[in-house]
Amino acid sequence: MNVMETALSGMRAAQQGVQVAAHNMANVATPDAQRLQLQRAAAGQGGVEATVVAADPDPTAPLGDLLAAKAEVVAFAANAAVIRRQDQMLGSLLDRNA
Template identity: 95%
Template sequence: MNVMETALSGMRAAQQGVQVAPHNVANVATPDAQRLQLQRSAAGQGGVDTTVVAADQDPTAPLGDLLAAKAEVVAFAANAAVIRRQDQMLGSLLDREA
């Protein structure tokens, strides 16, 4: 797996995390709503695999969910920066070789 694919898998994982956290916050007052959690694992060739699983109910979790959503936004931006840098480096290499 190359740098671009690894960063893209990180962006996909962050996007899922951004979706899970608000789901939990929006449903905190809903009695039968299932709380969700994003589990990450290392992919075989690099990068990250994710799975959304049911989590235990926790009345104090909304603050943690909001902080997790913010962390996911930062992770998404960091992976996007890696992709931009990879693109710049490839462009510089092609300019140099031309």
């Protein structure tokens, strides 16, 4: 797996994390709504694999969900910066070899 694919897998996981946090926040007042949690694992070739699983009820969860959503936004931006930098480096290499 190359740098671009690794960063993309991180962006996909971060996107799923934001969706999970949004789901949990949207259903905070719903009595029987299932809380969700994102589990991450290292992918065999590099990068990350994310799986959405059911989570136990937690009365302090709304605050955790808000913080998790913010952390996922930061993780997404960091992976996007890696992709931007990879693109810049490739462009510089191509310019140099042209």
